[in-house]
Amino acid sequence: xxxxxxxxxxxxxxxxxxxxxxxxxxxxxxxxxxxxxxxxxxxxxxxxxxxxxxxxxxxxxxxxxxxxxxxxxxxxxxxxxxxxxxxxxxxxxxxxxxxxxxxxxxxxxxxxxxxxxxxxxxxxxxxxxxxxxxxxxxxxxxxxxxxxxxxxxxxxxxxxxxxxxxxxxxxxxxxxxxxxxxxxxxxxxxxxxxxxxxxxxxxxxxxxxxxxxxxxxxxxxxxxxxxxxxxxxxxxxxxxxxxxxxxxxxxxxxxxxxxxxxxxxxxxxxxxxxxxxxxxxxxxxxxxxxxxxxxxxxxxxxxxxxxxxxxxxxxxxxxxxx
Numbered sequence: 001x002x003x004x005x006x007x008x009x010x011x012x013x014x015x016x017x018x019x020x021x022x023x024x025x026x027x028x029x030x031x032x033x034x035x036x037x038x039x040x041x042x043x044x045x046x047x048x049x050x051x052x053x054x055x056x057x058x059x060x061x062x063x064x065x066x067x068x069x070x071x072x073x074x075x076x077x078x079x080x081x082x083x084x085x086x087x088x089x090x091x092x093x094x095x096x097x098x099x100x101x102x103x104x105x106x107x108x109x110x111x112x113x114x115x116x117x118x119x120x121x122x123x124x125x126x127x128x129x130x131x132x133x134x135x136x137x138x139x140x141x142x143x144x145x146x147x148x149x150x151x152x153x154x155x156x157x158x159x160x161x162x163x164x165x166x167x168x169x170x171x172x173x174x175x176x177x178x179x180x181x182x183x184x185x186x187x188x189x190x191x192x193x194x195x196x197x198x199x200x201x202x203x204x205x206x207x208x209x210x211x212x213x214x215x216x217x218x219x220x221x222x223x224x225x226x227x228x229x230x231x232x233x234x235x236x237x238x239x240x241x242x243x244x245x246x247x248x249x250x251x252x253x254x255x256x257x258x259x260x261x262x263x264x265x266x267x268x269x270x271x272x273x274x275x276x277x278x279x280x281x282x283x284x285x286x287x288x289x290x291x292x293x294x295x296x297x298x299x300x301x302x303x304x305x306x307x308x309x310x311x312x313x314x315x316x317x318x319x320x321x322x
Contacts, residue, residue: 005033005100005151006081008088010073015045017092017199022053022060024094024197030101035060036077041067046091069169071176074147075162078154085151093148094197102193103151112153112184116195127187134181137174138227139238139245145174149196156183165225168218170211175219175226182228212257216246217266236277243270247288251301262293 007025011018018037025035037060039047047064054062063080065073074088085107089095099116106114106125113133128136137145161179164172181188223242227235243266250256261267270289274281281289284304287297 002082002084003032003034004084005030005104006036006078006083006086006154007033007100008036008038008074008077008081008086009091010038010040010070010077010088011042011046011050011091012040012067012070012073013042013044013046014091015042015049018046018049019053021089021091021094022057024097025089026057026059027097028095028100029098030104033059033100034081034083036080037062038073038077038080039064040069040073041065069164069172071162071164071169071172074176075159078157078162079159081154081157084154086154086157087151088147089196090148090198093199096194096197098193099195102191102195105193106189106191107151108189111186111189112156113180113186113188114151115188115190116149116193117191118149118194118196118198120194121192123190123192125189125191127189130181130184130187133188134178135235135238137178137181138223138235139241140174145177147173147177147180148198152180153184156180158183164222166218166221168215168222170215171219172222175222178223178226182226182231210255210257211249211253213259213261213264213266217264220246220266236273237279240270240273240277240279244285244288247292248284248301248305250292251298252305260293262291267292 009018009021014021022035022037025033035057037050037054039050039062041064050062050064054060061080063076065076068076077088078086085104087100087103103114103116106116111127157180161176161183164175220243224232224239227239232239247261247267250261267289273279274289284300287294287300291297
């Protein structure tokens with residue numbers, strides 16, 4: 001009999017962390033699950049650790065592939081999943097004991113996607129209109145689009161949502177999540193439970209990745225491809241915002257290569273889309289789009305970013321009653 005939940009874990013050079021990750025899943029209060037470990041061509045001791053874990057527990061299935069990156073590896077795991085619902089966990093993270101039970105508490109015939117939190121929140125559980133959810137994903141930056149802390153109905157995870165046109169590997173969670181959102185016609189259910197323990201360490205991809213304008217251009221090509229051709233015009237405002245956010249991130253996010261971007265095809269196409277769509281730019285967005293290499297633009301963006309973060313902190317404290 002198939003389990004209710006498949007926990008899919010892509011593994012790449014994570015030997016020191018895998019056992020803790022798997023142990024946190026085996027310790028769940030909800031037990032009708034399987035674990036699908038996919039070793040993504042690791043060059044460290046990961047495969048040996050995965051084999052030991054699979055031999056010790058019948059709930060664990062081990063698949064080994066050549067190195068292909070997180071998104072394609074998640075697709076490999078999903079293809080081997082037999083559960084009604086699928087969740088993804090990174091091999092260096094863990095789950096709180098009630099994570100699966102809490103996520104399943106949001107499952108119903110009214111939704112294909114249940115989203116939990118990485119942190120404690122007082123916000124009540126609620127549905128998000130699928131159109132609004134798609135718009136949010138399309139406009140968002142890389143961090144928002146993590147596929148973890150979520151349950152997906154298996155039917156919204158066909159092989160196509162994990163396919164990539166380019167060789168880009170960093171940030172591909174974004175187009176993957178967008179494609180999944182277009183596979184469903186049902187609203188998304190957000191729960192107010194912390195269902196994920198995220199650990200960032202020196203070897204994390206977020207620390208080691210170096211972003212260049214070419215990588216961003218390749219990633220944006222994947223984002224565009226994730227929105228069906230007949231819907232792209234309707235989603236043009238969000239596609240413009242997506243590129244503007246990337247340009248803003250140059251000034252305060254780690255791992256950005258110092259290089260001029262004015263005159264690149266990425267910026268040129270952005271300016272053309274702004275003109276043709278009549279998109280209304282804020283003052284900061286206008287500087288990012290038309291003066292991206294200016295020191296004054298860098299100052300304005302950093303100042304704006306700090307102000308936005310400060311407002312979010314204040315609002316959250318007021319909301320939580322701190």
